[in-house]
Amino acid sequence: xxxxxxxxxxIVVIVVVAAAAFMLAGRGGGGATTATTSPTQTSxxxxxxxxxGGKEITLNVGLLVDTSGPTSGVGxxxxxxxxxxxxxxxxxxxxxxxxxxxxxxxIKRDYGYNPTRAQQYYKEFRDQYHVVAIVGxxxxxxxxxxxxxxxxxxxxxxxxxxxxLVKQPYNFFPAPDYSTQACAAVTWMAxxxxxxxxxxxxxxxxxxxxxxxxxxxxxxxxxxxxxxDVNLPLKASDADAxxxxxxxxxxxxxxxxxxxxxxxxxxxxxAMAKYGLDAVMVADVWGFDERFPKxxxxxxxxAGKAAxxxxxxxxxxxxxxxxxxxxxxxxxxxxxxxxxxFMQGFMNVWLLVKAIERTDSKTLMEKKGEALKNALExxxxxxxxxxxxxxxxxxxxxxxxxxxxxxxIVVWDGKDFKFEGPITPxxxxxxxxxxxxxx
Amino acid sequence: MVVLTAQTAxxxxxxxxxxxxxxxxxxxxxxxxxRVSKSIxxxxxxxxxxxxxxALVVSTRLGxxxxxxxxxxxxxxxxxxxxxxxxxxxxxRGRPPIxxxxxxxxxxxxxxxxxxxxxxxxxxxxSLPLPTFTARFGPVVVDASDLLALGLAGGLVAAVAxxxxxxxxxxxxxxxxxxxxxxAAYGLPVRMLTMLSWxxxxxxxxxxxxxxxxKTGVEPSLEVYVIEALAASLLAGLDSIAGIVLGGxxxxxxxxxxxxxxxxxxxxxxxxxxxxxMLFVLLVKPYGIFGTERIExx
Numbered sequence: 001x002x003x004x005x006x007x008x009x010x011i012v013v014i015v016v017v018a019a020a021a022f023m024l025a026g027r028g029g030g031g032a033t034t035a036t037t038s039p040t041q042t043s044x045x046x047x048x049x050x051x052x053g054g055k056e057i058t059l060n061v062g063l064l065v066d067t068s069g070p071t072s073g074v075g076x077x078x079x080x081x082x083x084x085x086x087x088x089x090x091x092x093x094x095x096x097x098x099x100x101x102x103x104x105x106x107i108k109r110d111y112g113y114n115p116t117r118a119q120q121y122y123k124e125f126r127d128q129y130h131v132v133a134i135v136g137x138x139x140x141x142x143x144x145x146x147x148x149x150x151x152x153x154x155x156x157x158x159x160x161x162x163x164x165l166v167k168q169p170y171n172f173f174p175a176p177d178y179s180t181q182a183c184a185a186v187t188w189m190a191x192x193x194x195x196x197x198x199x200x201x202x203x204x205x206x207x208x209x210x211x212x213x214x215x216x217x218x219x220x221x222x223x224x225x226x227x228x229d230v231n232l233p234l235k236a237s238d239a240d241a242x243x244x245x246x247x248x249x250x251x252x253x254x255x256x257x258x259x260x261x262x263x264x265x266x267x268x269x270x271a272m273a274k275y276g277l278d279a280v281m282v283a284d285v286w287g288f289d290e291r292f293p294k295x296x297x298x299x300x301x302x303a304g305k306a307a308x309x310x311x312x313x314x315x316x317x318x319x320x321x322x323x324x325x326x327x328x329x330x331x332x333x334x335x336x337x338x339x340x341x342f343m344q345g346f347m348n349v350w351l352l353v354k355a356i357e358r359t360d361s362k363t364l365m366e367k368k369g370e371a372l373k374n375a376l377e378x379x380x381x382x383x384x385x386x387x388x389x390x391x392x393x394x395x396x397x398x399x400x401x402x403x404x405x406x407x408x409i410v411v412w413d414g415k416d417f418k419f420e421g422p423i424t425p426x427x428x429x430x431x432x433x434x435x436x437x438x439x
Numbered sequence: 440m441v442v443l444t445a446q447t448a449x450x451x452x453x454x455x456x457x458x459x460x461x462x463x464x465x466x467x468x469x470x471x472x473x474r475v476s477k478s479i480x481x482x483x484x485x486x487x488x489x490x491x492x493x494a495l496v497v498s499t500r501l502g503x504x505x506x507x508x509x510x511x512x513x514x515x516x517x518x519x520x521x522x523x524x525x526x527x528x529x530x531x532r533g534r535p536p537i538x539x540x541x542x543x544x545x546x547x548x549x550x551x552x553x554x555x556x557x558x559x560x561x562x563x564x565x566s567l568p569l570p571t572f573t574a575r576f577g578p579v580v581v582d583a584s585d586l587l588a589l590g591l592a593g594g595l596v597a598a599v600a601x602x603x604x605x606x607x608x609x610x611x612x613x614x615x616x617x618x619x620x621x622x623a624a625y626g627l628p629v630r631m632l633t634m635l636s637w638x639x640x641x642x643x644x645x646x647x648x649x650x651x652x653x654k655t656g657v658e659p660s661l662e663v664y665v666i667e668a669l670a671a672s673l674l675a676g677l678d679s680i681a682g683i684v685l686g687g688x689x690x691x692x693x694x695x696x697x698x699x700x701x702x703x704x705x706x707x708x709x710x711x712x713x714x715x716x717m718l719f720v721l722l723v724k725p726y727g728i729f730g731t732e733r734i735e736x737x
Contacts, residue, residue, distance in 0.1 A: 047586030068555065070660040073563030231702040235663060237655040238584060239454035239691075243699050246447045263564040263658055274573060274580050275450075295656065296565065298571050298586070 041406060056101045057361060060127035061086075061352065062134035064107045064141070069113030071261070074286065074341045075137060076179055077099045078159055081327075081345025083108070088330035089353050100361035102351075107131070115141040126152055132368040133157065133355075135348045138209050146171050155372040157348045160355070161285070161311075162211060163434035166402045170373055174351050175311040175390050175397065176405050178208075178284060179215035179434040182257065183425035184407035185309045186216055189255045190223035191423075192280075195258025197226045199248040199279075201268055202259030203234040209259040212284070214437035215430035216257060222427050232268055234260050241267035242274070248377050250278050258283040266295035271300035282409060289340045290316065293412050311407045312356045312390050315343050323388015326350075347387055351376070354385050392422070402431055441700060451695050453579045457588050459691025461654060463683045464592035464647035465668035466675070467599055468520075471640035473677040475633050476528050476618040478539040479669075482519075482546035483644055484662035489554040490516045492643035495657045496557060498568055505567070505649075509591065512645035513617035519550060520641020524634045551662075564658040567649070584653040591650035595643055600681040602639075612636050616678075626709065667710070672718045676730020689716065 022231035063082055066075035074183035086106045094102045099155075107129050109121040118141035127130040131154060136142050139160035146168040149156045157172050158165065163179045165171040176184070189196055197349070198220055202209035220227045226252045232244040245268060248256060256279050257266035272281060273296065283292075288308020295300035296306070315338045318324040328348050331338045356364070358375035367374070376396045379385045384393035385403070406422035465487060472480040480486075490512040498508035527542045555562050569583040603609040614622040615632045623629045644665075651664055668687070675686030690713050698709035726732050 070658075072659050076560075076562065118442045149672065204703070224619060229703055231698070231706045233698075233707075237458060237664070239458045239654065239695060240698065242454050243695060243702070244448060245704065246450055247699065250447075263656055266564075266566075267656070273475070274582055295566050297569055298564050301571070323527070 023242045026113070035153040036228065039040075044178040053270050055361065056103060057096070057364065058103045058105050059356070059364075060129045060131045060134070061104055061106045062121070062129070062131045062136075062212055063108040064118060064121055064125075064134055064136045065108065066137055067110045069111070071113050071138060074262070074289075075113075077337075077339055078137070078345040079108070079110075080336050081330075081342035081347075082106075082349050083345075084187065084330040084336055084342070085346040085349030085353075086333045087333050088326065089349065091333070092314065094356055096352050096356060096359055096361040096364055098360040098362075102356050102364075104349075105137075111137075111141065113138055113141075113146050118145065122148065126154065132371040133352050133363075133372055135345075136160075137351065139211075142171065148241065149369075151222060151300060153367075153373070155352070155369045155376075157351055159344055159348065160208075162208075163215075163431045164211075164438065166400060166431050168401070169398075170369065172351060172373075172376055172401050172403075173203045173346050174387060174394060174403060175285075176407060177402060177431055177434070179212040180402065180405050180425060181217050181285055181311060182212035183219045183428060183430040184188075184405075184421070184423040185257065185409060186219045186223065186225065188409045188423050189226055189280075189282065189424045190220075193254050195224050195226075196254035197228070197230050197251055198255045198257060199230055199251050199253040200257045201230050201232040201244055201248060201265075201278040201281075201362060202257070203264070204229070204231045206234050206260075206333070208286075211434055211438065212259065212430070215428065215433040218433045219425055219428040219430065225255075232260060232264060234269045235262050236260070236264040238267055238271065241271040244268060245275060245277055249275065253277075253279045255279055258287050260284075261286050262289060262295065266292055269306045270298060272295040272305065273298045279305070281306050285309055285311065288410065290314070290417075299412070300414055302412060304411065307409050307411040309407050310340070310410050310419075311404075312343070312347075314340050314417065316417075318389075319393065321389045323386075323390040326388060327390075343390070347390060347408040350387050351385070354387070358385075429434040441703065443700065447699065450580075451580075451699050452692070453585075455695035457585055457592075457691075458654065458695065459594035459671075459688035460596065460684070461588050461650050461687070462649065462664075462668040462671045462690050463687025464595045464643065464650055465665050465682050466672035466687060467596060467647065467680070468535045468640040468644040469669055469672040470675070470677055470680055470683055471599070471636055471643065472520075473672075475612070475636040476532075476539060476622070476678075478528075478536040479543075479677070480523065480637075480640070481540060481543040482550055483522060483543075483640070484643055484665035485547045485550035485554065486516055486519045486523075487644045487648040487651065487665045488659075488662045489519060489550045489557065490648035491652045491657045491661055492554045492558040492561070493645075494567055494649045494652060495561060495567060496559075499565070500561070505587070508567070509646060509649050512649050513642040516645025516648070517638040517642035520644070521634050521638040523641070524637035528633070528637065529630070555659075562659060564656055566656045567652050569653065587653040588650045591646055591653075595646045595650070596681075596684055599643055600640070600666040603680050608635075627709065657718070667713075670714055673727055674717050674720055676724075678731050679727065679729035682727070682729030704707025 065079035111117040133155035136158040140160045142158040142160045159246045161175050161177045163177040230247045231248045255390040265283040319328045355375045359371045363371045380397035406424040408419045408421040411418045442674050468483045493515045494508040494512040497511040531539045620693045671690045672688035675682035694709045694713045697712040701708045
């Protein structure tokens with residue numbers, strides 16, 4: 001009997017260990033290798049323009065994503081977009097300014113949206129793989145790592161567009177920060193209805209949701225909008241959403257800002273439709289995407305009432321435009337579906353490629369991450385950076401990595417998404433207000 | 440300042456009742472298992488997650504109706520519950536309860552991994568396909584998600600309570616829960632009944648998963664609601680079945696009203712208030728409101 005119990009216990013342990021291994025299956029991406037030094041030179045490789053034709057540099061790059069945790073719903077397409085970009089650019093060929101081919105060897109880790117695990121993987125990237133750059137994900141982990149990446153001189157391109165990161169020397173992203181995006185949304189509202197009433201729905205306990213609020217209030221005051229706060233949990237059921245919408249309705253709002261993620265914002269939009277609240281909801285960049293109408297369950301009832309902020313035009317229907325064309329070609333390689341979050345992952349890797357293309361091989365070999373940072377910052381007074389038609393001209397300046405300030409408002413009209421803008425907020429430095437409020 | 444009017448009171452009370460019943464349904468799985476195994480099944484939250492993704496895949500990818508989705512979720516839940524009993528609870532019988540609790544914690548991750556496998560590329564935020572009708576009853580608007588949640592959660596709690604109270608199977612299961620050795624002496628198939636109890640707890644988790652998904656959507660962190668539902672179980676008493684309705688309703692009402700009245704001034708107060716109440720009840724009545732006090736002989 002004891003032996004049988006022990007056997008079953010052993011089976012249980014094996015199953016648990018196997019499951020744990022499965023859960024950590026994000027480890028080891030398509031490009032993960034055992035390379036331990038970076039950059040390394042190998043040969044031979046062709047180069048365009050006949051520069052230093054015989055050389056090839058291999059760069060190790062960390063890819064830190066959430067494909068299993070609470071943000072994995074959007075983290076998975078983001079990770080896939082980044083992986084498609086690595087594959088695409090490696091096949092197409094990435095070259096330094098002096099014509100040396102660069103192979104990007106990415107090491108993928110799924111940190112499950114756990115900042116502590118992100119720290120562990122960061123150490124692995126740095127100490128074991130000697131990465132020169134990291135393509136990362138969330139706000140909490142990116143902010144926590146930002147001082148360390150500056151110290152280690154590792155370029156960090158994140159999917160978090162937190163205003164704090166704009167001032168960090170090694171952090172970059174190809175978008176305005178969350179606060180500047182939100183300020184664009186408020187500018188749009190003021191343009192639609194001067195003197196309007198705006199209710200801010202967001203989780204008052206979550207840093208991501210809270211961070212743009214002071215900037216929103218500052219620009220709303222300047223533009224003559226009345227503003228009220230209502231708490232909406234990030235993890236919202238219909239009951240929570242109806243609770244919040246009942247509170248919001250007491251202020252008779254013309255507009256509602258939803259500063260949470262898509263699950264919470266779509267529940268709130270559903271509650272608005274259910275109770276006939278005659279206001280237009282504008283959600284932040286992670287609160288509104290192609291899935292939004294379907295997630296509410298009442299897509300026809302939210303026509304003209306649900307909108308979101310986006311720094312870029314979404315990829316659907318733009319297969320033939322520069323930038324989007326490359327995106328679709330990359331997606332084909334993985335047989336992946338292109339959507340907004342796939343595009344975000346693709347763009348971040350493309351920004352890294354732009355940095356490589358703006359530096360020469362000698363500087364890259366000597367200064368590594370610092371060379372890439374300087375290359376991006378050379379756009380401040382030199383040629384701007386552009387990711388095809390996806391972004392406008394971007395300039396990163398030392399001490400200010402806000403590449404551009406405009407955003408679109410994407411309105412669901414019942415059948416399709418209509419883009420209004422781009423809108424550039426004026427009169428308030430939304431980054432500055434946010435950083436000062438968080439001090 | 441938020442004002443509580445007749446309309447907002449009606450709306451919040453209705454939503455509190457719906458979510459309270461959903462919490463009660465989610466908590467049932469804990470209570471059924473506790474009765475037979477005197478342990479808390481920490482795998483129950485991800486068993487619910489697994490069932491919810493099963494329902495989502497069946498209803499959207501396979502295009503089956505909601506009844507089929509509920510049946511599939513219940514079947515997966517029942518299979519998972521039975522597997523837990525056979526593979527974990529049975530070999531650990533007679534061991535300290537902490538051994539079973541720890542083992543179910545391991546199963547928590549197994550079920551989460553299975554949910555991810557079943558979901559595939561649907562491992563994201565999604566909604567169950569429900570009709571879009573609404574009906575107004577005074578100030579309260581009721582939609583398909585409310586009706587589905589109410590029907591499934593209320594029906595489930597009533598059915599499980601009736602099974603335990605009025606059927607021969609229920610009486611046999613209660614006998615096994617009360618005194619397994621005595622039940623065996625009377626010729627009851629203790630092993631089978633114990634496994635059946637775990638399977639029923641799993642099936643209840645499957646049905647409750649659909650009720651929950653109707654109100655929250657399906658997402659990878661759905662199991663958090665089940666952890667909250669443990670408060671309803673503890674409040675009622677872990678060995679109470681019908682009492683869990685009260686536990687769930689108290690949880691729903693306290694949560695909803697604290698959030699409505701104080702949520703903006705004191706964000707997160709709703710959850711804190713609900714769990715503080717639970718702690719208070721447990722301090723006064725450690726076995727919960729309807730729980731049976733056990734006298735340990737040493």
